[in-house]
Amino acid sequence: MPQRDEQDAIHNETSGHVGGDVHHFGAVHGSVHFTRQPPEDAPLLRTLAREVRVRWELEERRRLVLQELPMRWYSAPAQASEGGAGRDDPREVGEIARFFRDIAPRRLVVLGDAGVGKSVLCMRFVLTTLERRSPDDAVPVLYSLGSWNPSAMSLQDWLIERLSKDYPLPGGVADARNLVLDEKVLPVLDGFDEIPDELHAAALRHLGEYRKRFVLTSRTCAYREALREAGALPDAEVVVLTELDRDDLAATLPSTTAFPGADPWEPVLRRLREAPDEPACAELASVLRNPLMMSLARTVYRRHREPDELLDTARFPTSAALQAHLLEEFLPTAYRNEPELWPKGQHRPWPEQRPQHWLAHLARHVRDSRGQELAWWRVGEMLGAGTRSLVIALLSALVIAVLVTVVHGAIYLVPGGRPPLWSLAEALRDAGFNGPLAGFAVGGAHWIAHLAGRGIPEPSRMRLLFRASPGEQRLPRNGHWLAARALLAVVAAALFGFAARFTEAVVRALRHEPDALLGGWVEGALFAAMFGAGTLIAVGAVSLLEAPVDVRTTAEPIELLRSNRRITLGTVAVFAVVFGIVVALTGFAAHALSGGSLWGFRLEWDVWEAVRLGLLSSFGGGISIALGFTAWGQWIAFGRIWLPLVGRLPWRTAAFLEDARDRQVLRTHGAHYQFRHERLLSHLAPPDRVSAVAR
Numbered sequence: 001m002p003q004r005d006e007q008d009a010i011h012n013e014t015s016g017h018v019g020g021d022v023h024h025f026g027a028v029h030g031s032v033h034f035t036r037q038p039p040e041d042a043p044l045l046r047t048l049a050r051e052v053r054v055r056w057e058l059e060e061r062r063r064l065v066l067q068e069l070p071m072r073w074y075s076a077p078a079q080a081s082e083g084g085a086g087r088d089d090p091r092e093v094g095e096i097a098r099f100f101r102d103i104a105p106r107r108l109v110v111l112g113d114a115g116v117g118k119s120v121l122c123m124r125f126v127l128t129t130l131e132r133r134s135p136d137d138a139v140p141v142l143y144s145l146g147s148w149n150p151s152a153m154s155l156q157d158w159l160i161e162r163l164s165k166d167y168p169l170p171g172g173v174a175d176a177r178n179l180v181l182d183e184k185v186l187p188v189l190d191g192f193d194e195i196p197d198e199l200h201a202a203a204l205r206h207l208g209e210y211r212k213r214f215v216l217t218s219r220t221c222a223y224r225e226a227l228r229e230a231g232a233l234p235d236a237e238v239v240v241l242t243e244l245d246r247d248d249l250a251a252t253l254p255s256t257t258a259f260p261g262a263d264p265w266e267p268v269l270r271r272l273r274e275a276p277d278e279p280a281c282a283e284l285a286s287v288l289r290n291p292l293m294m295s296l297a298r299t300v301y302r303r304h305r306e307p308d309e310l311l312d313t314a315r316f317p318t319s320a321a322l323q324a325h326l327l328e329e330f331l332p333t334a335y336r337n338e339p340e341l342w343p344k345g346q347h348r349p350w351p352e353q354r355p356q357h358w359l360a361h362l363a364r365h366v367r368d369s370r371g372q373e374l375a376w377w378r379v380g381e382m383l384g385a386g387t388r389s390l391v392i393a394l395l396s397a398l399v400i401a402v403l404v405t406v407v408h409g410a411i412y413l414v415p416g417g418r419p420p421l422w423s424l425a426e427a428l429r430d431a432g433f434n435g436p437l438a439g440f441a442v443g444g445a446h447w448i449a450h451l452a453g454r455g456i457p458e459p460s461r462m463r464l465l466f467r468a469s470p471g472e473q474r475l476p477r478n479g480h481w482l483a484a485r486a487l488l489a490v491v492a493a494a495l496f497g498f499a500a501r502f503t504e505a506v507v508r509a510l511r512h513e514p515d516a517l518l519g520g521w522v523e524g525a526l527f528a529a530m531f532g533a534g535t536l537i538a539v540g541a542v543s544l545l546e547a548p549v550d551v552r553t554t555a556e557p558i559e560l561l562r563s564n565r566r567i568t569l570g571t572v573a574v575f576a577v578v579f580g581i582v583v584a585l586t587g588f589a590a591h592a593l594s595g596g597s598l599w600g601f602r603l604e605w606d607v608w609e610a611v612r613l614g615l616l617s618s619f620g621g622g623i624s625i626a627l628g629f630t631a632w633g634q635w636i637a638f639g640r641i642w643l644p645l646v647g648r649l650p651w652r653t654a655a656f657l658e659d660a661r662d663r664q665v666l667r668t669h670g671a672h673y674q675f676r677h678e679r680l681l682s683h684l685a686p687p688d689r690v691s692a693v694a695r
Contacts, residue, residue, distance in 0.1 A: 060123055105237065109217075109238045110240075141187060264307055267308050297326055300329045350659075359660070372675070376561055401432070404620070437496055442624045494531055535579060538576075568630045571626075
């Protein structure tokens, strides 16, 4: 008779996908186990879910003031979204995730007026859905629709592109495409009304053609107008966010004051209760029922101000006047320097009135870009394309001139004990030649990149991987872009190498050396080959070492900036070392093999010249590449040097942006900043105002 363990070891098993019934004949001993296998992409989904949760939990804590406000919604039939009647009892915002899970089409449209908390609802929906998510459920991802151009890109392609940029995945765009196509991502599309008005109908048609699940938020009026032009959105449930009521005001406003003793809001609330039909009370109540305006009022009247002035109809005859007043006073209040309100070591004072000036420039930049997002790597677009190339040329020329002066001066002192003044004069002469030439080459290459659509480089999503750990993979790259990048860099380097030697030959020819000009062509061609080969090998070395950045280091704008600084400095170091070694070795070999002459022309340089070229090429080439063709380099050029120099941004731009977020002026959406609300953006940069940005 078999032992118990032998009986247990005998069993039938089936795995994989079964398309029908599974039959077992004979006696069944013990229990029947059904083991659900995790999907193949479960690790990728876990990683994405973790990063989405970390990102939005952090942002939820930053928006704590808004989280304290009560928010409610009610379900509306489709005709209600078009202006018809019909609503059920309001529900709490925490129930929205359960409601979405229960509806059959699982396509939800959230409507509401400006400032009622649609973005906050999206954030709560994402976090609640993640809490209840099973391993193979789709991951909710919050998208800001303001950056989508439906006339240029389908919704599906845009979702894939933004997912790959906002959450760098091991497989890059391929992973993002698979997740979107397999419905492993649940798009939460915030801000339909932030798409330009003339594109609303096209956007709604794209949404109708996208037959997968999503959540969409919009201002009621914008969605209603799009419905009239494009027709109804198929299989969509509509809910509407409500405004605050008088009980909400009474429960929330008194808890926000910093005044000792009596609550300054009490006289206002008492008058609202006792005389609700008075014009002043009716106008103020209509304004404060909006969660955004309530939040602004709490900030403006937290201290130093008496809120009963809001009932002065002589100053504020209409609700529009009250709203304009709160928006106008919000920034001065937010930037009032009160050290006691800040944790130790975090108080960052700014010159009076300057934050509003800088924010207005940033708002116009956001408005000009026809979106809602502010990216640190795109602040250079506050300047025109031609101006950007000129700035890059100027800074490159200055950097190269300084490097030439230092490197040439040091080397001229070594062989033969030349006098210091003579060495300095020679170094300055070389700097006067090489600086402008380098600036012309880098600035010209930058302009060519702009014409090719690559003038504003994206932040690097790669790091340099010198030794791969088990399981680590290098990032698949676009071969066409790699070739274009290498070609552009090689052409710029070759032009600089040729121009550097040929210009010196022209100067010698002007000094009555008739053969110098022909020799300059020969030396120029040789230097072009040396610099081109060095650049090609250096770019290839960098490309071979590139690997994906850990997504946990790119969840915040400041973290992406810091990671790109490390990446850029590492890239420049590798490029400089490889480029310098190749130029030095090829220069040394060319001089040694040719015996000091080529095609009958004497080479006007020696071994020390090769060493000098190697050192100069290492530093100068690396810095020029960083300034002209990396996101962090252009951030330094524009965000840290030029725009502060002309007064459009502060000298500590990154600190200013983070400080604005701490003061609830800006918020973050992935690696981007956004103004706290579109109303604040419109106040700083009205849509109908002509941009003051120089073109």
